[in-house]
Amino acid sequence: MRILFAGTPEVAVPSLRALLDSSHEVVAVLTRPDAPSGRGRTLRPSPVRELAEQAGIEVLTPKGLRGEDVQDRLRGLELDAAAVVAYGSIVPPAALAIPAQGWVNLHFSLLPAWRGAAPAQRAVLAGQECTGMTTFLLEEGMDTGPILATQEVAIDPFDTAGTLLSRMAEDGAPLLVRTFDDLAAGRARPRVQDEDGATHAAKLTPAEAEIDLARPATEVSAHIRGMSPAPGAWTTWEGARMKVLALEPVHAEGPPLAPGQLHATRKQLLMGTGTGPLALAELGPAGRRPMRAADWARGAGLSEGAAFGSATTNDHGGEQTQEEER
Known part of the structure; x- marks a missing residue:
């Protein structure tokens, strides 16, 4: 399959690397523009951009996907599908319609649980002993699209959200590749999410992070x-x-x-x-x-x-x- 990869932070790198090593063709990478970093606020490329450039893949860094110019460029790629892992920007309806088989998102929870920006963090905060990853088809709603595949992941007693997310990034990469294998072979069977089990994983805030030391x-x-x-x-x-x-x-x-x-x-x-x-x-x-x-x-x-x-x-x-x- 001809695939566009959309991702930005380090957590997306294992998935891009796995797709580059697969039988599928990553024809371009979509990532957020270079961002200021460190004390000097020097502009730095995203980890995904760095890997893509090392692999000689075309990199697109638009501020958003609503412009006709970037949508025309995506159409010109003749995409079979797009992969999304922590891209960090909304994909509008016009862009969703461009790849023939849609946009496949790797999300770090067992949907419909923990839809939103901080799924791994919210699972740990809730005291869960198990979470997982889901691949699903993007649609206009927030993480509401049909599910393609899932995989459970245990939360260890001393896991932080960071260690858990790093492990899921590695474990989720082959799940994403298998999902594209199934799509290419016609084996994929999307299933509608059960709205009764939906929970929201809002972004964490410093005010929310204060510890209540009197709790158990x-x-x-x-x-x-x-x-x-x-x-x-x-x-x-x-x-x-x-x-x-x-x-x-x-x-x-x-x-x-x-x-x-x-x-x-x-x-x-x-x-x-x-x-x-x-x-x-x-x-x-x-x-x-x-x-x-x-x-x-x-x-x-x-x-x-x-x-x-x-x-x-x-x-x-x-x-x-x-x-x-x-």
Whole structure:
């Protein structure tokens, strides 16, 4: 099949690579325009563009797909189908009609669950033990089109949304290729989604990422992992935001801890919740790079009773002064 690939971030790269290695022909790649990145805000190409250019594939970077010029270019490609993986832009009806067999989207949930921008994140936040991927035909509605294929994926107890999404990106690539194999062979049997099971996966916000330390440990764990790596679950330490980015198994039980209270051992940093401690693996202090939680704790010189999310004390056990805040 002659395929257009539409995708932008790193999570789309395994699918493009798999299609390039398949029996299908990727005739062009559609990706978002170069975006500013880093402290210098230098324009950088998307990961998908970088791979396409390495493979010698034509790259299209329009700001949108409503213009006649880009639609005429797509018609000129004589497409059998288009693949979509995290492209990041709406495909309007006129463009949807161009490929002979439509646009096939790889979505990182078991539709109709978690339609929208953050399906993997919402599955982790909800405390699910299983999610999956779906290939489906794009239509005008948000992730509402007929389902072509699905594959379940287990959510490990210490998976973050980031680690889960990376794994699904790799596992979803062969699912996408098999879907095109089925379309080419006439084996595909699209089925209508069951609207009764539909849920919405809205984009995550920093305000939503604040940790409620009084919740049960299982819920706090799901919140931290679902918000990682972005926007990053956060609480406060000495008046500044502290991101909690990853957890790890508790190696040894410490003393009873109130919600947010910290206890450092030689190898771990424990934090209290409403029902029991969690072992923090990675923290993101304000204005600093992410670091091992145990390393941060050693540098912080935690006083007895030190806690996240409260009026914490300084390294010497006294209340923080305005001079210290400077």
